[in-house]
Amino acid sequence: MHHSLRSRRSLVALTAAVALSGAALAGCTNTGTPTSTNAGGGDAVQQTVKPDDNGPTCTLDQYGGTAIDLSDAVVGFSQSEKEDNPFRIAETQSIEDEAAKQGVKKFIKTNAQSTLSKQVSDIQDLIAQGADVLIVAPLNSDGLEPALKAARDKDIPVITVDRKLNATACTDYVSFLGSDFIEQGKRAADQLIAGTGGSGKVAILLGASGNGVTTDRTKGFVDEVQAQAPGIEIVAQQTGEFARDKGQSVTEQLLQANPGITAIYAENDEMGLGAQAAIIAAGKEPGTDIQIYSVDGTRNAVEQIAAGAYNGVIESNPRFGPLAFATLTSFLAGDAVGQDIVIEDGEYDPSNAADLVDNAF
Numbered sequence: 001m002h003h004s005l006r007s008r009r010s011l012v013a014l015t016a017a018v019a020l021s022g023a024a025l026a027g028c029t030n031t032g033t034p035t036s037t038n039a040g041g042g043d044a045v046q047q048t049v050k051p052d053d054n055g056p057t058c059t060l061d062q063y064g065g066t067a068i069d070l071s072d073a074v075v076g077f078s079q080s081e082k083e084d085n086p087f088r089i090a091e092t093q094s095i096e097d098e099a100a101k102q103g104v105k106k107f108i109k110t111n112a113q114s115t116l117s118k119q120v121s122d123i124q125d126l127i128a129q130g131a132d133v134l135i136v137a138p139l140n141s142d143g144l145e146p147a148l149k150a151a152r153d154k155d156i157p158v159i160t161v162d163r164k165l166n167a168t169a170c171t172d173y174v175s176f177l178g179s180d181f182i183e184q185g186k187r188a189a190d191q192l193i194a195g196t197g198g199s200g201k202v203a204i205l206l207g208a209s210g211n212g213v214t215t216d217r218t219k220g221f222v223d224e225v226q227a228q229a230p231g232i233e234i235v236a237q238q239t240g241e242f243a244r245d246k247g248q249s250v251t252e253q254l255l256q257a258n259p260g261i262t263a264i265y266a267e268n269d270e271m272g273l274g275a276q277a278a279i280i281a282a283g284k285e286p287g288t289d290i291q292i293y294s295v296d297g298t299r300n301a302v303e304q305i306a307a308g309a310y311n312g313v314i315e316s317n318p319r320f321g322p323l324a325f326a327t328l329t330s331f332l333a334g335d336a337v338g339q340d341i342v343i344e345d346g347e348y349d350p351s352n353a354a355d356l357v358d359n360a361f
Contacts, residue, residue, distance in 0.1 A: 079091070094318065188295055213267075312349045
C-alpha cells in the first residue's frame with residue numbers, strides 16, 4: 001500500500017506539472033472551478049484530479065506488458081462520435097495536442113461515427129497498425145469486448161476516457177479517466193432546485209441510451225430532486241440522444257404534451273440549446289418562462305447564461321490529453337495508477353458565467 005500511495009502521489013504531481021500552469025493539484029484546496037482565462041490551445045483550463053489515495057490501483061506488472069517510453073510508442077486514439085459537437089472537438093484536439101507535446105513516435109486517431117461495430121473495427125485496425133497503447137472514448141458501456149480482447153491478447157494498455165465500460169479495470173483495461181456522472185446530475189438538480197425555488201414541473205432530456213453517462217446523470221438528478229424538492233414534479237423523461245436537433249424536436253413535443261413545464265434538465269448542453277430553440281419557437285422566454293439546466297460547459301451554453309437566456313451548466317471537462325498521457329507515463333514507468341481517476345468539474349451560473357466564459361470549450 002505504501003508503494004501504491006507514493007505512486008499515486010507521483011501521478012498527481014506529474015499531472016499537475018503536465019496539465020496545469022501555475023497551479024498544483026496536490027497541497028491545495030481545489031473546488032474544480034476554472035481559473036484560467038484562455039479558452040483554447042495548450043493553456044486551456046485543464047483537468048484537476050479528485051484526491052483518492054485509497055482507491056484500487058493498477059501496475060504494469062499486474063496488467064502485463066512491457067515498459068516503453070512514449071517517444072518510442074505508437075499511440076492510438078479511438079473517438080466514439082463524429083466531431084460535430086464541442087465536447088468531441090475539444091476532447092480529440094486535447095489528446096492530439098498532448099501526443100505532439102509528449103513527442104510520441106506516432107499518433108493514429110480514428111472516429112467511429114457513433115457506430116459500435118465501427119469502433120470495434122477501428123480499435124482492431126489501430127492494433128493492426130502497431131499501436132503500443134490505446135486511448136479509447138467508448139461509444140457504449142457494452143459491446144467493445146472483441147476489441148478489448150484483441151488488445152488484451154497483445155498486452156496493449158488501454159486507457160478509457162469519458163464513458164465507463166462494464167468491464168474490469170486492470171484486467172480488461174487499465175484505468176478509466178472521467179467525471180463523477182452521478183455527482184454531475186446531483187449538482188444540476190441542486191442548481192435547478194435553487195433556481196426554481198424547489199417547485200414546478202420538470203422535463204428531462206436524456207442522453208443516448210446504452211452508456212453509463214446517461215444512466216448516472218439521470219440517477220443523480222432524479223434522486224436529488226426526490227430527496228430535496230418534493231415540490232418539483234418530473235413530468236417527462238425522453239432521449240434527445242445528446243444531439244441539438246433531437247433535443248429541439250423532443251422539447252417541441254414535450255411542451256405540446258405538457259404545457260405546464262417550467263424547467264428542463266438536459267443531460268448535455270447541445271440538447272439544452274436545442275430545448276432553448278424549441279422554447280423560443282413556442283413563444284416563451286427561455287431562462288425566465290422555462291428555465292434550462294444542463295451538463296458540459298460549452299461556450300455556446302455559457303454565453304446564453306451570461307445573456308440571461310439559460311440558467312445553469314455543470315461542467316464536464318473534455319480536455320483529457322494531459323491527464324491521459326500523464327497516466328500512461330506513470331503506468332509505463334511501472335508506477336501504480338488509479339483504476340478510476342475522477343476529475344473535478346466546475347459549474348456556471350448567472351453569478352459567474354460572464355467572468356468565466358473564456359474557460360468554456
